[in-house]
Amino acid sequence: AQTVTQSQPEMSVQEAETVTLSCTYDTSESDYYLFWYKQPPSRQMILVIRQEAYKQQNATENRFSVNFQKAAKSFSLKISDSQLGDAAMYFCAYRRWSNSGYALNFGKGTSLLVTP
């Protein structure tokens, strides 16, 4: 089974600063997808950014970017110019296609606190 590890239960960043959230995963597959989801106190899980494993270029969405290291099985999320609205739980997730279908494997999450 694929496992996703987020080693930082909590992180803190000052407004306007940059923070990096870590994620490692375990898989023997070569074709898969990786995601970062954000879950604010409203509980709505929001897709932040996605990465296809076959793409070498790191994905970027506005202030959010990833550092995808396929050989190291690492997928970190960088948030630049942090804003108060970025405070939330962040989940790293892995998904791949198999004959039994899809499922997202989630990490335990990192709670991000943004201070003024």
Added chain:
Amino acid sequence: KAGVTQTPRYLIKTRGQQVTLSCSPISGHRSVSWYQQTPGQGLQFLFEYFSETQRNKGNFPGRFSGRQFSNSRSEMNVSTLELGDSALYLCASSLEWGPSNLAKNIQYFGAGTRLSVL
């Protein structure tokens, strides 16, 4: 376009009862998945439906079941509730199901149903 809608938002039940949760996917989405979120176990996959057929199932007891209707709406049922079933149940929908391009298989989540079992 409306997002994924889950009803009800909150439920309180007692041990031994059964419960049904509902999920309406984004218009045009044909695949629905269910997840259980607890502080101890985190987010765990329950099952996934496409074209009214269960396509994948997580490691949960048979007390957990689900179905999908012809309009892609889905329900999940938990029978003989246990205290440990207290959790946030999340539903997610995607356009398609299958080894096609990623964009059609991205999952979008609802706000969840908070179930408390007393």
